[in-house]
Amino acid sequence: MTTEPLRALPLDQLRQRTSAKWRTYPDDVLPLFVAETDFPLAPAITRTLEHAVALGDTGYTSGDSGVREAYAAFAERRFSWSPDPARMRTTADVSMGNVEILRRVVSPGDRVVVTPPVYPPFYDCVAEAGAEVERVPLRERGDGWELDLLGIEAAFAGGARAILLCNPHNPTGTAHSRESLAALADIAARFGATVVSDEIHAPLARKDAGFTPFLAASDVAARVGFTVTSASKAFNLAGLKCAVMVAADGPTSDLLRGMPEEVEWRTGSFGAMAAVAAFAPESDAWLDSLIAAIDENARLLADLLARHVPGARYRIPPVGYLAWVDLSALGWGPNPAARILRDARVALHYGPAFGEGGAGHVRFNLACSPEVLTEAVERIGALVTGDEEERV
Structure with missing residues (x-):
């Protein structure tokens, strides 16, 4: 149909x-x-927010908001990926999640790879984390764009400590292939680098678009990376402030758990409610x-x-x-x-x-x-x- x-x-x-x-x-x-x-808005989101306003439900966001479980179920349905809700934390938005993770995996003055042309705030996120930007542009093929894996390898070999990955890529809409992501993970593991994958546009992927969450690309990717995502782009919720940081391994999960409680307290209450409704099967x-x-x-x-x-x-x-x-x-x-x-x-x-x-x-x-x-x-x-x- x-x-x-x-x-x-x-x-x-x-x-x-x-x-x-x-x-x-x-x-x-x-x-x-x-x-x-x-x-x-999706009808489930409208109903949820209208009900909250009627109740005056405008207080602090609960740690038991249901966002993590809702996202895990959404990822299973849409991407055939089963992230563990116990290895997630929420925060205000994806850029904040990117910065908070980068702050913990790089030291002041370290270099972080970005892959231009790329979402302009990436440059600011790296600077906010106290790091320096190292640019490794995408490679243009006849039918699209791809990561320059050799260029990224050279950057890591030269001392870059992390990559802020855009997956799917903004502005080109590129869904990096599973093979490319797995190869990136292998390179990062070889040099002890971290991959922070901004997947804010991922909910917009069709099931036949070939989108692969970075953490699902391989066992190595699960060890070296983080995903940061949100319902905000697909469901137009940017002003409500809710994003999900996802880990898939013991040490990376410990890093998320070790963040100050204030990082999670920044999650917007309406943002969390709307995200649960957005990620629900009903939407x-x-x-x-x-x-x-x-x-x-x-x-x-x-x-x-x-x-x-x-x-x-x-x-x-x-x-x-x-x-x-x-x-x-x-x-x-x-x-x-x-x-x-x-x-x-x-x-x-x-x-x-x-x-x-x-x-x-x-x-x-x-x-x-x-x-x-x-x-x-x-x-x-x-x-x-x-x-x-x-x-x-």
Whole structure:
């Protein structure tokens, strides 16, 4: 049976929201930059939060929130992976979890590998943990991107102590293969390094997308790594503050248990409640409908770019609602999003912010209505047409 795509809310309702997506720019700008979605909440989440408000259930988050058990069951259903709830802890968000783990596996001044082009806050997370960034860019293949394992090996051989991995990768949507992740684990083990895998976009993976949680890649990966994840991207819960840190081995579990209680106390009460509802079986159908809507928009963007922005280079992302588009051929400089915002009134994420490989690129957010996506690309296409007319 074909899953019916979820429908986005209309613009007049969305513009009543107070989140960053809808308050950063004036109303004449179409916002397709930050990773928020334009869909209604999953019904189970709405009911849970409405009930909590009616009860005045707004106190501190309980250590027995149910998030760990809910995530373990979700991972089993969606990824065929069975993490142990006893080896998890929660915190406010994935970036905080990344930082707290890095602080405990590196010393001040140590180097941590990142794989640009990558989510810009990764650079800040490494600095917040007191470490230095070592960049090992992804390798571009004809059909996508992959980890540069030889480059990562050289970084570890040169003294880097950890890697902050993006899996699935933001902005390319790459789901690193099980073989690649297992090889990364072997390299890390050989040099005594740690892998911190940010898997915030993993809940958006289709069952046929080939997504592998890092800790499930091999027995070695389970020993050398941590996963940090959340319902926040897939279910649009970023403002409610709840993430899960996962270990799969005795020493790594001890590291999580040894964190100060305050790390877990930062978990938002509404975030924990919403995460339990999001990870529940009841929300699976909603999530499948969301993924169907994103898949349709990913294909639509390919068609729109071919018609209106023929110089664009774009690969449909295997996972997630972020689209990485190369506009270098248009001659709009290293940061084409700046001109697009100024002249087309479309807000896209700036490619250079993602590091090496970002010049000339923009990142689209596909978690919107087809109508909004169409208008955005048509506006950009009008700039292309205008440039061509000027050259004639």
